[in-house]
Amino acid sequence: MTSPRHPGPDVTTVLGKTVLVLRAFTPEDRGVRLIELGRRTGLPKGTLHRLCGDLVATGLLERHDDRYRLGRLMFELGMRASVERDLLEVAMPYLQELRAAVDETVHLGVREGAEVVYVAKVVGHRQVTAPSRAGGRLGLHCTAVGKALLAHAPPEVVENVIADGLQRRAPRTLTAPGLLMAQLQQVRETGVAFEFEESTVGLVCVGAPVFGPDDDVVAAVSVAGPVTRFNPRLHATRVGSTAQRISATLIRQELSRS
Structure with missing residues (x-):
């Protein structure tokens, strides 16, 4: 078991759910299906589908076919911060x-x-x-x-x-x-x-x-x-x-x- 990297997000809020989804991606991922994101986050399918759609619209996620990956905006923000x-x-x-x-x-x-x-x-x-x-x-x-x-x-x-x-x-x-x-x-x-x-x-x-x-x-x-x-x-x-x-x-x- 490893120590937590950050305090866990408050998943009762939209922001907390967003952070939970973004943290669910690993450096090895080239594309993750919604069902796998659900397994990693524990979020209901409907909630996760709507949230991923919003993240794609903002550029924080990208979708290719039925797979999601972190978007270029994440890279840009990371380099700034x-x-x-x-x-x-x-x-x-x-x-x-x-x-x-x-x-x-x-x-x-x-x-x-x-x-x-x-x-x-x-x-x-x-x-x-x-x-x-x-x-x-x-x-x-x-x-x-x-x-x-x-x-x-x-x-x-x-x-x-x-x-x-x-x-x-x-x-x-x-x-x-x-x-x-x-x-x-x-x-x-x-x-x-x-x-x-x-x-x-x-x-x-x-x-x-x-x-x-x-x-x-x-x-x-x-x-x-x-x-x-x-x-x-x-x-x-x-x-x-x-x-x-x-x-x-x-x-x-x-x-x-x-």
């Missing part, structure tokens, strides 16, 4: 430089509750099977980017992650709290985090935290590749340096505004 927009604008040149140097998949992630939200995914020329995607989420305990974030999270966040249960995503996922705590201590001491086939069989990864002006961790950078060709320990220094350079730029930018 995103608190990660400045972070992404600062980080992207460094992420692209890192990807060019290692030719593997580079991630930028932020923490939301007990999960990593992937803000960016820059793919190398050599493809790798990874469960991550821009806008997608994974647990903090089973990825390098997640461990880099969790190691510097408030103690109550770590406690909640452990209390919710360390979900096993692959045979090598850390499910023992003591082992996870030991790894988080290593992350704090060395500045880098590792994943060895913990989110997906065959995938290894190295990550490092990005600090903001108040010395809080605001994001993490990672590089992932297949275990057959990528040794994350050999790239720890490069990934750590990239995270430090993003941190320095964020801090300079904030100081220039004050």
Whole structure:
């Protein structure tokens, strides 16, 4: 079980029902039938049909044949409101430089509750099977980017992650709290985090935290590749340096505004 991302909407109101429907879509969805939306939301078919029609009319949803998906207006509003927009604008040149140097998949992630939200995914020329995607989420305990974030999270966040249960995503996922705590201590001491086939069989990864002006961790950078060709320990220094350079730029930018 995972911690809730946000307080649940009040489904006695139209706004609450609207939020419930919009949250029902996942990053993997390419189109969802009304019957499936009903299963996910628990809303009556008639109510859901009328609501989806209104959302299509406003551009928040799109309908193709008998399937619905999030509309372009959702993307536009998200880009206007995103608190990660400045972070992404600062980080992207460094992420692209890192990807060019290692030719593997580079991630930028932020923490939301007990999960990593992937803000960016820059793919190398050599493809790798990874469960991550821009806008997608994974647990903090089973990825390098997640461990880099969790190691510097408030103690109550770590406690909640452990209390919710360390979900096993692959045979090598850390499910023992003591082992996870030991790894988080290593992350704090060395500045880098590792994943060895913990989110997906065959995938290894190295990550490092990005600090903001108040010395809080605001994001993490990672590089992932297949275990057959990528040794994350050999790239720890490069990934750590990239995270430090993003941190320095964020801090300079904030100081220039004050």
